[in-house]
Amino acid sequence: MPTSFKTLAKPAAGIVAAAALVVGLSAAGSPDVTKARVEASLTPAFTNLYLDQQRILGHADLSASAIAATSSCDRGGPKVADVGAGSDWICLVDFTDQTGAAQEGKFELQVHANACYTAAGPAKLLGGFTITDTSGRDVPNPLSAFDVCFDPDA
């Protein structure tokens, strides 16, 4: 039965090789989503959008250095490692608001495997879906939810 063995052996070898490649590649490499990368991307994004929001509300004189935002992120509480995609990322953003008072906002992040996430801001502190601009119109609040991407190789 050399013919039937040969016809079976070739595809089988191919499948085994493909499976080995998949397993090998999955095991190799370091995680794309890390605490440091999420924090380093959230801080500038928050700063840009907070400045946007304050401009809409009529506080155009604010600067990034005056806000001095910093973020600290955690995934799934103390028992879960702070790496990987998931909707259980929480970030605390500390900043100085337009009145000069220190504030802390809690953001809920939905982080995807493609190194992008959606951050939802605290409505009480930063406003809901819409805010009212200086001319009295309701416009979308840039901070209620926003998308950020980061470099998975940084």
Added chain:
Amino acid sequence: MSAQPLTDLAGSPAAPRQSAGHRAAARPRSAGTWAAYRWELVKLAALVRTRAMLIGVLVVPPLVVLALQGQRAPADTLFGRHVHDSGFALPLLLLGFATQYVFPLLTSVVAGDIFASEDQHGTWKTLLTRSVSRTQIFWAKTLAAITFAAAVLILLTASTVASSVAIIGRQPLTGLSGQSIGAASATGLVLAAWASTAAPLLGFTALAIVLSVRTRNPSLGVVGPVVLGLLMSLVGSLGGTGWLRRALLSTPLEAWHGLFTATPFYGPLIQGIGVCLAWTAVCLFFAYTSLRRRDITGG
């Protein structure tokens, strides 16, 4: 219909070259490949499916732009929440959507059929009795499929970007670091993002070609890359897959994200081009060897 012009293959485009004093042995491969390539394009242009796809990629984007005008912004896809604020957000929303669901189909509709249709119509023998070799037929068909993929990508990009900018406007775009991107640089970045999908589109073309050659079944050639594309997107969206995610053909379709951050990053784009070229080389190698070794003497 699709097989008909090939019976003239030896007669028309290649023959005048020889009568003009060129010896057949002087440049046999390039002349034959070129003639066969032109015939493949003639065949493609005659197919209803090909024409429908080319017209579709021109007509559908403006309709989608108009349809989205009255809708709530689709916030679940990147740039979706800004579609009403800037005409540059919508081409990126559609790019994100297209890369998830329709990109493999754009090319497989031709590449998945171009070899298998000869099986379906039983025209391989007719084709290979003409004065072109299998190698020449292989490259002619492959180049024709790549040409179609490029045409579809260019038309789809032009239609999407032009209709979004014309209907919504040239407002500044909010980038992926919350920064504001002015109209001038946004235009270039949006076009670059669409252009960056050329490499994965080439990869999916090669994937469709290998399925077309191996399965000898046009349906499998067309649907196979779509299913594999969805499967790769699914695996890529799972976390913790290490380098496997980077090696998938669907991952480079998202590499354009790096263009829209405050500090742009190009790592995924460069890796993506390498990955796509590797996929293309492997798929075309298997397709080529399979076609070379095949016994076409039988019915």
